[in-house]
Amino acid sequence: MFRNALILVVLLSFFNCKEEEKQTSSPESAEEIIKKSISVAGGDVFESSDISFDFRDVQFKAIRNNGKFELERQFLDSLTEIRDVLKNSGFERHENGERVELTDSIRSLYAASVNAVHYFSVLPYGLNGKAVHKTYLGTKNIKGKDYHKIKITFSEDGGGEDFEDEFIYWIDPTSYKVDYLAYSYEEVDGQGFRFREAYNQRMVNGLHFADYNNYKPASSTIKLEDLDALFSAGELELLSKVELKNVKVEHLN
Known part of the structure; x- marks a missing residue:
């Protein structure tokens, strides 16, 4: 009787281990999944493009030309026309046409x-940089659908001023689109978190x-890893909507 019980415990442990392995491994690496996601989103077209859009009454423009870039925003502050260029x-910064x-x-x-x-x-363009580190966290079911769950961290060297920020992406295993993302960031009084649910996904001239x-x-x-569970449980507060309007894309080559 004791021997049979022992065998049952061993078998249950074996199957539990196999189930855990199923949740934390994938036939594809995190690197491969991100690469496919970028490709589906437009891939190399991003590298040679002129993109413009409006966001919260501010005009944005991005010119990327094989490593060279100009990222702009333009808006009216009272009677002053502001143009910022990175x-x-x-x-x-330019005010009424004059650099300040x-x-x-x-x-x-x-x-x-x-x-x-x-x-x-x-996004997800930009996640293939040398300073970007990807970790596969298994699969997660959100609203009845399974997703690849991938964590993104950054090296201090080449990771920008906010290299300590962490991201998680939930990627559809069939379409390779990013349906959800979350991130943590440093605030004055601690750490902040955001969870984003994608909608109105569309292609504009290949992007x-x-x-x-x-x-x-x-x-x-x-x-950060628990935000998907909180979302599924309805325990996140809708803070705002992030909407890009009047999106236009031109190919430079």
């Missing part, structure tokens, strides 16, 4: 703000774009 050589001098701290703040909008606008429902958790004492 490019390979650094950041510039900025302190290093303000320049960094504005540059980060411009870069953030452009970065999110073309993929999406709008997002932008959620936040009620508490900051959580783990």
Whole structure:
């Protein structure tokens, strides 16, 4: 009797291990999944493109030409026309057509703000950089559908000022589109979290774009990896909508 019980325990342990392995491994590596996701979104077309869109009454424009880039935003502040430009050589601000001098701290703040909008606008493009590290976290079911769950971290060297930020992407194993993403970031009083649900996914002249429902958790004492479970349980608060309007894409080559 004891022997049979022991065999049953061993078998249950074996199957539990196999189930855990199923959840944390994949025939494809995280690197391969991200590569396919970028390809589906437009791939090399991003590298030679002129993209423009409106976001929250601000005009954005991104020119990427085989390693060279100019990321712009333009808006009216009272009676002053502001044009911010982030490019390979650094950041510039122009007011009514005239370049203005900025302190290093303000320049960094504005540059980060411009870069953030452009970065999110073309995801998952950009996740193939040398400073990007990818970890496969298994599969996760959200709204009755299984997804590859991949964590993204960055090296300090080449990872930008916010290299400590962490991301998770939930990628459809069939279409390889990013249907959900989440990230953590440093705040003055601790760590912040966001969870985004993609909608209005569309192709514009060969490039993929999406709008997002932008959620936040009620508490900051959580783990980034748990945001999908909180979303499924209806425990995230809808904070805003991230919508790109009037999206236009031109191919440079």
